[in-house]
Amino acid sequence: MAQERRFPIGSPILEVKNVSLSFGGVKAITNASFSILTHEIKAIIGPNGAGKSSMLNCINGIYQPQQGSIIFKNELLSKVNPNLIAKKGISRTFQNLALFKRMSVLDNILIGRRLHMNANFVQVAFQTNKARREELENRKKCEEIIEFLEIDDIKNTPVGKLPYGLQKKVELGRALATEAEVLLLDEPMAGMNVEEKREMCRFILKVNDEIGTTMVLIEHDMGVVMDISDNVVVLDYGKTLADGPPSEIRANQDVIDAYLGVAHD
Amino acid sequence: MKSNNIFMEYTKNDIINFLLLMFVALLIIPITIESGYWYSSILIPWLCLALASIGQQIVMGYAGQLALGAAGFMAAGAFACYNLILRVPDIPFFVALVLSGLIAAAFGILFGLPSLRVRGIYLMVATLASQFFIVWMIDKFGWFKNYDSSGIITAQDIVIMGKSFTSPLEMYLVIVFVVTVLTLLAVNMARGSTGRNWMAVRDMDIAAESMGISLLRTKLQAFAISAFYCGVAGALFAFTYLKSLEPVAFDIKLSFKILFMVILGGLGTISGAFIGAAFILLFPVLLNSVGNNIFHGAIDATIISSIEQVVFGVLIIIFMIYEPLGMAKLWDNIILKFKKNN
Ligand SMILES: Nc1ncnc2c1ncn2[C@@H]1O[C@H](COP(=O)(O)OP(=O)(O)O)[C@@H](O)[C@H]1O
Ligand SMILES: [Mg+2]
Numbered sequence: 001m002a003q004e005r006r007f008p009i010g011s012p013i014l015e016v017k018n019v020s021l022s023f024g025g026v027k028a029i030t031n032a033s034f035s036i037l038t039h040e041i042k043a044i045i046g047p048n049g050a051g052k053s054s055m056l057n058c059i060n061g062i063y064q065p066q067q068g069s070i071i072f073k074n075e076l077l078s079k080v081n082p083n084l085i086a087k088k089g090i091s092r093t094f095q096n097l098a099l100f101k102r103m104s105v106l107d108n109i110l111i112g113r114r115l116h117m118n119a120n121f122v123q124v125a126f127q128t129n130k131a132r133r134e135e136l137e138n139r140k141k142c143e144e145i146i147e148f149l150e151i152d153d154i155k156n157t158p159v160g161k162l163p164y165g166l167q168k169k170v171e172l173g174r175a176l177a178t179e180a181e182v183l184l185l186d187e188p189m190a191g192m193n194v195e196e197k198r199e200m201c202r203f204i205l206k207v208n209d210e211i212g213t214t215m216v217l218i219e220h221d222m223g224v225v226m227d228i229s230d231n232v233v234v235l236d237y238g239k240t241l242a243d244g245p246p247s248e249i250r251a252n253q254d255v256i257d258a259y260l261g262v263a264h265d
Numbered sequence: 266m267k268s269n270n271i272f273m274e275y276t277k278n279d280i281i282n283f284l285l286l287m288f289v290a291l292l293i294i295p296i297t298i299e300s301g302y303w304y305s306s307i308l309i310p311w312l313c314l315a316l317a318s319i320g321q322q323i324v325m326g327y328a329g330q331l332a333l334g335a336a337g338f339m340a341a342g343a344f345a346c347y348n349l350i351l352r353v354p355d356i357p358f359f360v361a362l363v364l365s366g367l368i369a370a371a372f373g374i375l376f377g378l379p380s381l382r383v384r385g386i387y388l389m390v391a392t393l394a395s396q397f398f399i400v401w402m403i404d405k406f407g408w409f410k411n412y413d414s415s416g417i418i419t420a421q422d423i424v425i426m427g428k429s430f431t432s433p434l435e436m437y438l439v440i441v442f443v444v445t446v447l448t449l450l451a452v453n454m455a456r457g458s459t460g461r462n463w464m465a466v467r468d469m470d471i472a473a474e475s476m477g478i479s480l481l482r483t484k485l486q487a488f489a490i491s492a493f494y495c496g497v498a499g500a501l502f503a504f505t506y507l508k509s510l511e512p513v514a515f516d517i518k519l520s521f522k523i524l525f526m527v528i529l530g531g532l533g534t535i536s537g538a539f540i541g542a543a544f545i546l547l548f549p550v551l552l553n554s555v556g557n558n559i560f561h562g563a564i565d566a567t568i569i570s571s572i573e574q575v576v577f578g579v580l581i582i583i584f585m586i587y588e589p590l591g592m593a594k595l596w597d598n599i600i601l602k603f604k605k606n607n
């Protein structure tokens with residue numbers, strides 16, 4: 001890791017405290033606690049079904065945990081929904097791609113700018129100055145992101161027609177476009193080859209370095225995890241098994257027994 | 266791919282197409298077509314129903330909400346317009362028309378509420394309530410019909426700035442004006458952030474919500490605007506085509522017709538509304554004239570109307586499966602091929 005960071009890691013921005021979530025009889029998360037520090041890249045690892053995605057869904061307001069609390073910037077998040085969480089400054093990508101399939105790459109990324117655009121439908125219908133200005137400004141921002149992600153050549157293609165790897169990239173672009181303080185990335189590199197993964201890591205590191213976005217990343221590739229994350233939290237059967245810097249996690253006997261020891265694809 | 270299609274600035278093609286259309290609508294047609302039949306039986310209903318189809322397009326093609334009940338909102342608009350002109354002295358026609366749209370929009374919000382809970386076929390059934398409720402309400406309370414017992418009320422003449430527009434050509438021109446303005450507004454919304462939000466809700470609602478789009482507001486907005494278009498279309502339909510106000514004219518069959526116009530024309534395109542409406546209106550006319558002129562009436566009228574239904578049914582299934590973007594897309598493809606060959 002670089003020695004001098006433009007955005008040094010600070011105090012906790014997001015705290016998960018004793019969170020439990022179950023679906024009927026299935027316990028997805030059991031009393032999990034960890035915190036995420038401002039400007040850090042935090043990996044969440046754990047075997048399939050460990051409750052990683054469910055955790056992001058709780059933070060993001062899709063699921064409501066039955067117990068525990070989630071605190072964002074010293075504010076308890078209760079009775080929330082994804083829309084509210086977006087407004088508070090947390091954005092995300094989804095494990096199984098949740099793009100707007102029939103819309104172009106550019107339009108998908110423009111939706112990421114939703115909260116930066118507030119012309120109402122009457123202003124849009126009559127193309128008032130405000131509506132035009134805002135549209136142009138936000139398009140420019142999206143073009144920058146498209147350039148950054150090197151997807152210029154496909155910006156007008158409907159995303160449904162793109163190969164999986166590119167769709168993953170577009171989804172990252174959409175999340176980046178929000179300029180949220182915290183990004184939750186659910187397996188952004190799943191199904192990618194080494195080359196593509198390396199590229200994705202570069203994007204994540206660069207955004208974290210240049211604008212200080214706090215990243216929460218679910219990833220299975222231990223090479224990637226140990227490489228780019230500042231801290232790692234390990235979930236196993238819905239419980240937090242360990243939480244600490246990569247070097248510590250690698251040496252943790254519980255983690256080795258439960259997860260690292262066994263082969264993973 | 267063209268890289269210069271930053272939409273806010275209309276492209277040169279857009280402007281040329283628009284001017285061409287206006288030239289045809291305002292000059293060529295009025296000069297060349299004299300027969301009132303063409304205006305009253307084809308152009309006027311076509312434009313009215315195309316406008317209602319834009320409404321259906323907004324809620325279904327853009328916002329992805331399977332709503333069925335356009336005719337109910339049309340009835341609301343039609344009777345609102347009748348009552349406004351009847352009861353508000355000297356109300357300008359266009360003011361009455363816009364208010365009628367707004368009243369229909371209020372019903373749109375009310376009957377859009379189920380969309381917050383159910384989707385797909387369930388929503389379709391739930392929105393049918395609008396169809397039955399509005400028509401029932403107008404029938405039930407005599408006030409809406411000014412206590413007219415005959416059941417059919419004659420629509421007032423359209424008077425704009427002291428001049429009455431009663432001939433087929435004059436009424437056609439009024440409609441061209443309204444439809445042009447509302448179509449432009451719809452295109453602006455569809456291409457702008459408003460339409461993007463609708464489509465995001467249509468394509469993946471949970472992701473849309475996670476990007477800060479309120480599903481509640483966006484869906485109800487689409488329902489309201491959709492009903493506004495249907496309401497205005499209904500008022501125009503009653504005042505220029507039916508020339509009367511009768512709730513039965515706005516039955517469920519009309520709602521289905523508008524639904525089919527949108528499906529055949531192409532979901533999620535404004536031009537599809539016009540193409541679909543033209544097809545659904547003209548196809549029976551065409552079929553009839555084929556029956557009369559080629560088979561000299563040898564084919565029974567009931568058979569012809571059955572053929573019509575079968576063809577519509579088959580086409581709808583074909584389009585749903587193979588070309589969900591409908592005839593508008595088909596047309597684009599043909600143009601594209603044509604350009605390539607040249
Ligand atoms: N919506 C849901 N309904 C029922 N069970 C669910 C749901 N979401 C997740 N689960 C269950 O919760 C557990 C954790 O799932 P998940 O969070 O997806 O794990 P991970 O992302 O770590 O692979 C699994 O047993 C899964 O079957
Ligand atoms: Mg998962």
